[in-house]
Amino acid sequence: MRAARILLALCVLAPPAAPAWSQPPLADKLPEETLLYVGWAGRSLTFDGSMFGQMLAEQDTRQLVGAFQAAVSAGLRLDKEDQALLDRLWGMGGIAWEHPCAVGLFDVLPAGEGSPGSGKAVPVGALLVDLEKGRAEFNRELQAMLALGRGKLKITQAAVGDVSYHRFETRAGPCGMGFIGNLFFVTVGPKAPETVQALAGGKAKPLGKRPEFVAAMKEVSGEQVQIALYVDLARAYQVAEKLTGPGPAATGPSVPGRFCRLCKALGLEGATTLAGAANIVDRGLYEKLRVFSPAPHRGVLAPLAGEALPATALAGVPGDADLVLTFRADPLRSLGEIRQVAAAVGRDLGRRMETVLGLARLRLGVDLEKDLLAHLGDHWTLVSAPSLGGLGTGAILSVSLKDEAKFTAALSKCEEALKKGVGELVRGLDVLSIKAGAVEVHYVSGVGEAPKAPLAPAWAVFKGRLYLALFPQVIIAATSGTAEKSLAELPAFAALRNRVPARPSALMYVDAPHLLRQCYGMLLLDWTARANALAAKTGSALRPAILPPLPKLEKYAWPGITAVTADPKGISIESYNSLPGGGLFFLGTPVPTMVAEALISSLHAARMRASRELSADNLRAIGKACRVYAADNKSQFPPDLLRLVDSGALEPAALISPGGERKPQTDEAGKPVGPFDYVYLGAMMTTQSPPDMILAYERPELNDDRCTRVLLVDGRVEWLPVEQFRAQLARTQEYLQEQGK
Template sequence: MSGVGMGFAEILLILLTGGGLGPLLGMPPGPRDEALLRLPPTNAIVYTEWAARGAGKAGAPGVEGMIADQEVAQFLEKVHSAIVDGVIAETENRSPEEQVLGEVLPRLGFELLKHPGCLYLSYEEDHIINGDTPPAMMMSVAQGVRFALVINGEKQADQIAADFLELTQFLPGGERRESLDRLQLPVPLPGIPVTVHRHNDYFILALGDGTLDAAIAGLDGKSNGLADDERFQAGVKRVSFERAGGVTWVDTRQLLKVVTSILEPAGIDAAGTAQMLGLDSLDYFVSSSGIETNGQISCRNFIATGGKTNGILKLAAARGIKTEDVQHIPADVDFAYALSIDVTKILEEVRQILSAVGPGPAQALEDAIQEIDNETGLSVENDVLTAVGDVWTLHNSPSSGGLLFSGIVLTVDIRDAEQAQATYDKVLELIKLNLPGIINNGMSARGAEMKNREFLGQDIDYLNVVDDDDVPLAPALCLTKERLYLALHPQSIKSQLRFLKSKEKSFADQMADDFKLPDGDLLSLTYWDAEATTKLLYSLVPYFGQIIMTEVQSNAAVTIDIFDIPSARAILPYIGPYTSSTVRTPEGIMTTSTSTLPLPVGSAMSTIIPMFSARRVQHFAPVQEAVPADADF
């Protein structure tokens, strides 16, 4: 279907993206439904559960206070109405079927997003794969899949059921069904039943033989599923929150087992390949989101590895970041990032993997490295990797002239100062050889060259461009005994050197306050002063907001205008810093991030704009017949 009013695809996009409100529809978290844990089988490959949407609380910090703020609440209600009214207006002069879609779909979509639910995927391990052609084999594989989506309609279950039944008139036959009792949906997957069913207040979409019955048994307490699985319990405990908004579980061990059983009949040694790549070291992945006591939204992700760092996990095998590794970053940074990665170990692991594959790939790697060495005159391993260390940083400091990354400085620590100086000199010579230099004919000069100036006892090398106003950058480098600095302009390097000489407070001094790190080796960290950035960007919101609202109001059904956009004082009190960290522990790798909800304006407008822009285009498109709703569920 391509022409239901403003476009059925656009309606689906709106619903799938939370009606343009993005994560606002999932936060703050309301009550969880403990019964959902009983639904998935213990061999579930994927399980995702989300809580109901909770109400905001006036005066509370973070997302709860923001949601309850008078201006924000009114704006969100306006956006909701704009979407619903816009869809209805676009379909009111269409066919009766299109009018039903325009009225029911937005209401049903918004309602479903408010309630707790889950989805899960498993595979029947004893399922026999057959078929003589790849398509036939893929169809056979699909027949072993078991999938379910379950949503608890709670007090609105009857209204949700009524809306679902309204949509059944688009099924083959064209008659509205009177019940959602094991309603079979027509799908282009022969031999794979897809069923919609209402069980008490729960709505279930099930795919595969026996999936629906198993889900009902879990809801009735006749099975416990993942609720009794010790690995699942241990994983969730690592990432749990007192107020959890959702949890995701991926059983990588089970996934590898299933993939191996599917591929090996075709002659593929999947187990051997997984072992070579280190994938067999991945036990499970678990993620959880929730609200901290300060109102911040936090997310924890844990990959259980048993402490192994072979294969792909070599990416997490570098040394831990220490306080001194970020001592050079000023305390007032609005953005800071640090990463520890051992390229030497990674290259060594890649060599071992390719050698196990065969002589061809291994030799191709060596040839590629040799080609780089020949073209640059540098040895990647002897000149570069022996000179630099593992910790890279990126930071932007307002006191150093940085405004929204304009003063960004990239650094890498030095492993061997003498070797680093020799390599640095070779790199400079290579750059100079590839620059035209300054050509002076006596009347004018033009060209580009590397220049060197001394500042505070350090040499700064920078690109000097003459008579070319299209080049706003002057990349600069400075090598000290501790690290190499790279910036877009020499001013950032000079500010950096002045900071180092001043002995002012550094970012390292506030790490303990901003990052709640678990025990282990710190592999990466990110800090972003979202409040400072929001203050700057929000000064532009009224201007761009007026441009957007001018277009939005071209649909007569929409009453939202520039006045409805929240003021800065409705947003800024709730914006806190964004922090993220990755830590390697003896059991696995933990990533933790914390932030306040992003501004709702951008998310809402990004959906509203294409919605009403599409309106203008579709007046020129022929209106097609209402789509059979077989693929609409």
């Protein structure tokens, strides 16, 4: 009993413990001066029990991911070797996501500094994965990928201290790949492997112990951090300024560069850090993003730094609201900020803005700033609720008024000018009004020759607020009230409201389950249309039935809330929901097919661009070899390309285009065997032939007979549309016929 009393006394008298927070994943493995850091905690018991973790573990989710992978593979039209390489990458990714991962951007070096002769800026950074017990399985996939990749990349062995790794060159710079214990790393840029090795050996200061990093992450992190983000904005500005260079000055030293001037115009010059974290709390995700920037907040930060919302901010919002956004924003101040940004970005933009305001003044007969904006308040509310007029159509925006009488008088002048103006511009368009109880609603109506858009934009002034909607019925419903209880009175909303700060400057609420149920029919139509279109293009597994049924989606949908607060040191955005991104996550259900379409198109385009560049390199190599031959043969170009291969001036691989499917073939003696992907026309040409004659060209069918690459006599390589190519080929053939006479 005595021991129990002593223990109880210690518990009572002990000072309160500091709030617990978990260290961001692998921040201790990245250098102190890291520009950008993104960390992922991997799987854990807490994560697996969260709604996000349970959703990822669903069979439907795995099928969707598999179908997405199949769609990407089909869209890329890979050969067997490339497909096997991609399969290994998918396999490595499937293992890596279950473990702590981090991506760090250390620096961005100016062109020529990191990779001499590249002409492009070179990123320096690393991807890290702490594999723990998964190293053996991951390494099997890695070794299989390296075995396949050696035929496409010149992979060599390198070492840093006692760490051996694989090294290869890419367009982004030198890359390294290897292990330090169970830590797998992929690096890009010069000296990046040395940096990772030094940190692993405790010979360099890590990001995780940098005071600014620790202080920033403590403000956004909880006990169970799943995703972490950190951006050193102050250093990022310096790097960007170094890359873009200083601006020109008429006399004296250089002036700040355009990037620096743009940041100042946007009000970001004082922002030093961006930090964020997604924390698992009660099976949901509490997310906090914070910009560290001293007050006064201006520019793009000004709309986020309004005064705290009034206690009555949600008064009149019906309980069935799907979406609510309420915030503080002074319209006159906002216009002033826009003016400053426009003037700083470009004088022409600022002048055009003033011209538009001047024309509006002439057309409407009132001064937008003095007569309208000056009388608007700063409390805005956007509500979308079925009880106001249906899904989407029941949306209404309202704003408080400082002086209702003066604003109404100015608005009446605008309406008179509008009645006259719309009638002159569009016949049959009119401005009408309807009285409903104490409110008079004005709206635009189209008849006769007017546009047949199914909208009737409406507005009304009622009890100190201006209401705007797409239909007059919505304003009447909002001002007369509905049978729904107030959202603020619902216990479920009150509990959710307590998850975020009590006095925000902006608040957003999304009833994801209700919204999902109303939108699922449209999601089905959109998903099915996109899936069918994608399957027709690629034969992929992204079929209509892959979309999970409504009950499966509803299972993971929670109402979500987001709040914005501002203080003298920065601005914070905090939210709570079941999944990353809040309730709007479910409206993005068709996104996998949209992403697949976009990704397939972009990857195919990137592959085509890369093939074109490599094909251009082949033609340049042919051109150089032809000139070397001509220098030894009285300016005469070789009779064929095989002569160049035999002499060692040209590699056999240069005869095959990377954009085609043909593989190099050789005879028993090891000599290249045609047909080749490049047509040579120079047997009867010399270095004195007309410079715009075609010396060699890539077969147009390799580019769908739309465009092709040509090598000209003067050594230029051009990318020509097929019509222009055929015309130039005809001129070249006429020249060759004249030479043969």
